[in-house]
Amino acid sequence: MSAPRNRIGLLGLYGVLFFAFIYAPIILIVVFSFNANPVNMMIWSGFTLDWYRSIFGLSTGLDELSLYVQSTDQLLKAVRNSLIVALTTTLVATVFGTSVALAVARFRFRLRSFYRALMFMPMIMPDIVLGIALLVFFVSFGMSLGLVSIIIGHCTFLTSYVFIVVSARLAGMDRSLEEASADLGADGWTTFRKVTLPLILPGVIGGALLAFIISMDDLVITYFISGVDSTTLPVFIYGMLRRGIKPEINAIATVMLVFSFVVASLGLYLRSRGK
Amino acid sequence: MPPLLEIRDAARQFVTPDGVRVAALDGLSLTVSDNEFVTLLGPSGCGKTTLLRTISGFEDLDSGDILIDGASILDRPAHARPVNTVFQNYALFPHMNVARNVGYSLEVAGVPARERTRRVGEALELVSLSGFGERSVRQLSGGQQQRVALARAIVARPKLLLLDEPLSALDRNLRQKMQEELKLLQHELGISFIFVTHDQEEALTMSDRIVVLDGGRIQQCGGPEDVYYRPANAFVARFIGESNLLAATVVSADAGGSLVEIADGTRVHLAGRSLTPGARATLLVRPEAIDLSAASETGGASAGAARRDDGLALSGRLAQAFFGGTDYRLAVEVAGLDPLKVTARGGIGAASAGFAPGRAVSLFVPQAAIHVLEGRP
Numbered sequence: 210m211s212a213p214r215n216r217i218g219l220l221g222l223y224g225v226l227f228f229a230f231i232y233a234p235i236i237l238i239v240v241f242s243f244n245a246n247p248v249n250m251m252i253w254s255g256f257t258l259d260w261y262r263s264i265f266g267l268s269t270g271l272d273e274l275s276l277y278v279q280s281t282d283q284l285l286k287a288v289r290n291s292l293i294v295a296l297t298t299t300l301v302a303t304v305f306g307t308s309v310a311l312a313v314a315r316f317r318f319r320l321r322s323f324y325r326a327l328m329f330m331p332m333i334m335p336d337i338v339l340g341i342a343l344l345v346f347f348v349s350f351g352m353s354l355g356l357v358s359i360i361i362g363h364c365t366f367l368t369s370y371v372f373i374v375v376s377a378r379l380a381g382m383d384r385s386l387e388e389a390s391a392d393l394g395a396d397g398w399t400t401f402r403k404v405t406l407p408l409i410l411p412g413v414i415g416g417a418l419l420a421f422i423i424s425m426d427d428l429v430i431t432y433f434i435s436g437v438d439s440t441t442l443p444v445f446i447y448g449m450l451r452r453g454i455k456p457e458i459n460a461i462a463t464v465m466l467v468f469s470f471v472v473a474s475l476g477l478y479l480r481s482r483g484k
Numbered sequence: 485m486p487p488l489l490e491i492r493d494a495a496r497q498f499v500t501p502d503g504v505r506v507a508a509l510d511g512l513s514l515t516v517s518d519n520e521f522v523t524l525l526g527p528s529g530c531g532k533t534t535l536l537r538t539i540s541g542f543e544d545l546d547s548g549d550i551l552i553d554g555a556s557i558l559d560r561p562a563h564a565r566p567v568n569t570v571f572q573n574y575a576l577f578p579h580m581n582v583a584r585n586v587g588y589s590l591e592v593a594g595v596p597a598r599e600r601t602r603r604v605g606e607a608l609e610l611v612s613l614s615g616f617g618e619r620s621v622r623q624l625s626g627g628q629q630q631r632v633a634l635a636r637a638i639v640a641r642p643k644l645l646l647l648d649e650p651l652s653a654l655d656r657n658l659r660q661k662m663q664e665e666l667k668l669l670q671h672e673l674g675i676s677f678i679f680v681t682h683d684q685e686e687a688l689t690m691s692d693r694i695v696v697l698d699g700g701r702i703q704q705c706g707g708p709e710d711v712y713y714r715p716a717n718a719f720v721a722r723f724i725g726e727s728n729l730l731a732a733t734v735v736s737a738d739a740g741g742s743l744v745e746i747a748d749g750t751r752v753h754l755a756g757r758s759l760t761p762g763a764r765a766t767l768l769v770r771p772e773a774i775d776l777s778a779a780s781e782t783g784g785a786s787a788g789a790a791r792r793d794d795g796l797a798l799s800g801r802l803a804q805a806f807f808g809g810t811d812y813r814l815a816v817e818v819a820g821l822d823p824l825k826v827t828a829r830g831g832i833g834a835a836s837a838g839f840a841p842g843r844a845v846s847l848f849v850p851q852a853a854i855h856v857l858e859g860r861p
Contacts, residue, residue, distance in 0.1 A: 388571070400563075
């Protein structure tokens with residue numbers, strides 16, 4: 210009898226180690242963000258909210274040399290840029306991704322599976338290739354790099370993400386519901402508004418949230434196609450790190466983590482409600 | 485006055501994935517009058533669902549025309565046709581409650597909310613679901629969903645209601661109940677119903693007229709008794725009800741009728757039917773039309789001879805017996821013929837009378853109960 214229990218014990222240990230491996234760095238960064246020690250993060254020297262105060266532009270009484278953020282203007286501007294890019298991209302990618310998903314699911318036309326494959330491509334394309342390609346494209350068309358180029362760049366691959374999420378939802382939807390709607394006198398647009406859209410809405414919202422999170426988070430592609438004034442938050446953070454690791458980075462990371470959690474939870478909640 | 489629905493020479497071909505062209509509708513013509521319950525009956529792939537979907541507007545015709553009240557509806561999209569459908573899987577909108585499902589066509593047509601509520605209430609009452617309006621359709625049983633689908637399809641009082649095998653998902657008892665209710669409802673509403681099914685019993689129970697389809701063509705169109713007792717061909721005879729088809733040859737014919745001979749050499753005189761001598765024919769004998777009695781050794785010959793004139797007398801041996809509740813289904817082996825299906829009435833006495841396999845039995849079919857089909861089965 211002890212052999213199975215032993216095995217379960219080992220399996221349990223494996224499970225604990227597995228999750229520790231994944232989550233330990235994340236937990237550490239949250240803990241560090243409250244550590245008052247400005248020089249060595251690994252040594253706990255008391256609880257402080259100074260790093261949070263610093264990134265939100267409040268006075269801290271800390272030595273300026275230990276801070277990245279001399280004025281919060283740059284940081285806030287990066288946040289603002291990120292939000293503008295993410296919100297615009299989400300809107301555009303959701304509309305286009307949903308439309309393509311509907312077309313591929315509902316109509317039989319030549320090259321339909323080719324279309325589907327084309328929509329999957331940007332997902333498997335290496336970010337760095339996409340980044341370089343977009344940069345070359347924008348430059349050769351004489352387009353200045355800025356928020357617009359970032360938004361266009363993000364739309365190119367995030368439309369695919371929305372397409373895939375919405376397609377999965379459409380695959381589970383009974384085609385005869387749309388026929389029933391038409392049979393009862395609803396034209397195409399009314400059927401879409403009253404039947405199709407409400408039924409695929411959890412998928413559309415899920416796709417939109419995914420697009421939003423990925424857009425907020427993207428560094429590699431954005432790094433290539435952002436201009437001087439259009440630094441987004443990930444690019445900004447990357448720039449900070451090149452000047453050494455300072456404790457504020459932990460506070461910024463923690464805030465982003467909480468933000469992502471809230472958005473993802475919202476998505477899960479909406480999804481469970483739609484079932 | 486033009487008929488309510490007229491289908492002229494409807495043709496529709498499908499190409500299977502292997503590139504074979506299959507005619508789902510092969511030059512089919514049909515008219516449906518006001519207040520009529522018409523059933524499209526046939527095996528799967530006979531074209532009945534295709535026909536229904538061309539009327540509702542979900543399939544196109546390759547050629548031919550469909551007219552309602554004398555006007556072609558082919559150029560009208562599905563949502564602009566004055567017909568409503570009850571779908572096989574009901575297709576209720578899962579995100580709407582019962583009342584909104586039922587009132588959907590009124591909502592779409594812009595009927596004011598108050599009138600909508602009233603008419604939804606009436607429709608729910610017709611299907612005995614008053615008070616169910618606020619329920620979610622997911623909470624309903626199969627039978628209740630069926631009623632909601634029905635209420636939703638009749639709330640706008642279409643000229644024509646199409647029903648695509650709506651009872652196939654229900655269990656037997658509920659199905660029988662719904663068959664009766666549907667027939668009564670059709671009568672009450674005065675709306676013509678076109679009902680698609682592959683269940684011949686269902687068709688016989690409900691229809692004013694049955695259209696038997698096979699291979700995209702109408703095999704027979706007539707009342708339930710017509711198609712049951714006087715099928716137009718062997719396909720209809722086989723498809724509707726149980727049947728014994730006996731290959732026969734016409735021996736002679738005169739003003740009084742015809743004499744035919746079946747495979748084992750037995751002859752029967754069919755009064756009032758003039759057939760061509762020498763022609764091949766098929767005799768249809770329904771299992772319940774056969775009188776079965778225990779073969780008697782004494783005095784049987786004279787009784788048999790007396791009856792021989794007005795029917796088909798055979799003797800055989802009981803091969804199998806199945807008890808089906810109201811009656812017994814028997815298989816009787818007759819020398820020179822395929823085994824005959826015979827239905828014998830049950831009852832408490834019947835079992836003791838004994839349908840033990842192996843027993844010698846006499847069979848008799850009155851000549852009036854024999855239907856003659858041209859050609860071999």
